[in-house]
Amino acid sequence: MIRLENVTKIYARGARPALSSISLEIERGEFVFLVGASGSGKSTFLRLALREERPTSGTILVAGKDLSTLSSWKVPALRRQIGAVFQDFRLLPNKTVFENVAFALQVIGKPKHHIETVVPDVLEMVGLGGKEKRRPHELSGGEQQRVAIARAFVNRPPILLCDEPTGNLDPTTSLGIMRLLDRINRTGTTVVMATHDDEIVDQMRKRVIELSAGELVRDQHRGVYGSAR
Numbered sequence: 001m002i003r004l005e006n007v008t009k010i011y012a013r014g015a016r017p018a019l020s021s022i023s024l025e026i027e028r029g030e031f032v033f034l035v036g037a038s039g040s041g042k043s044t045f046l047r048l049a050l051r052e053e054r055p056t057s058g059t060i061l062v063a064g065k066d067l068s069t070l071s072s073w074k075v076p077a078l079r080r081q082i083g084a085v086f087q088d089f090r091l092l093p094n095k096t097v098f099e100n101v102a103f104a105l106q107v108i109g110k111p112k113h114h115i116e117t118v119v120p121d122v123l124e125m126v127g128l129g130g131k132e133k134r135r136p137h138e139l140s141g142g143e144q145q146r147v148a149i150a151r152a153f154v155n156r157p158p159i160l161l162c163d164e165p166t167g168n169l170d171p172t173t174s175l176g177i178m179r180l181l182d183r184i185n186r187t188g189t190t191v192v193m194a195t196h197d198d199e200i201v202d203q204m205r206k207r208v209i210e211l212s213a214g215e216l217v218r219d220q221h222r223g224v225y226g227s228a229r
């Protein structure tokens with residue numbers, strides 16, 4: 001589903017690589033935690049997969065597409081295959097919960113009757129039934145993240161990329177968000193989650209990929225947060 005072959009990313013000439021010759025494969029339906037100290041390259045990895053950045057060298061395949069040869073006009077179609085969730089939620093403050101999720105479908109041209117059916121379903125799924133008319137500032141952090149997840153998942157993308165989705169949340173709320181992401185993964189969606197949340201990683205025992213200064217230093221099945229080396 002996501003394959004990197006010898007991928008190196010150097011942002012500025014002379015800078016040390018943000019990612020250095022990374023090769024790995026993430027299969028359809030997997031759940032992967034991406035861990036590593038601040039600056040180790042986790043967000044760079046996610047940005048490359050979204051084609052927000054291009055690698056300096058190497059090949060990246062996402063959902064069957066080779067991102068190095070993908071024409072720019074095909075990038076929106078690629079992004080439709082990928083839901084993205086961020087630490088800071090990135091909701092539209094003047095839109096209601098319903099409108100925030102509906103907007104993701106409007107911009108890709110989905111008809112009104114479709115939107116009116118699927119948005120309530122996904123809001124129910126993430127546990128926000130009854131809160132459709134609230135605006136983001138009337139929700140808790142955990143609820144705002146649920147809206148962001150609903151928006152990322154409403155079009156049922158095969159891939160969900162999450163960059164520290166529990167970074168702004170307390171442990172109990174984080175666990176609820178984690179359970180939701182796990183549930184989404186069980187529908188068949190491939191989930192990659194960059195995180196510093198050791199408790200969650202240790203509890204879930206999923207595949208763990210660890211980066212250190214841009215290098216892949218661990219790829220562990222049913223892994224833990226801290227390196228076992």
Ligand SMILES: Nc1ncnc2c1ncn2[C@@H]1O[C@H](COP(=O)(O)OP(=O)(O)OP(=O)(O)O)[C@@H](O)[C@H]1O
Nearest residue numbers: 011012017018036037038039040041042043044045
């Ligand atoms: N747009 C950019 N321009 C220049 N350098 C960048 C840019 N984005 C990231 N970097 C550098 O690349 C390296 C990797 O950064 P990245 O954001 O991928 O790390 P991270 O593991 O996601 O960190 P964090 O856990 O703090 O989010 C760092 O040295 C960072 O300073």
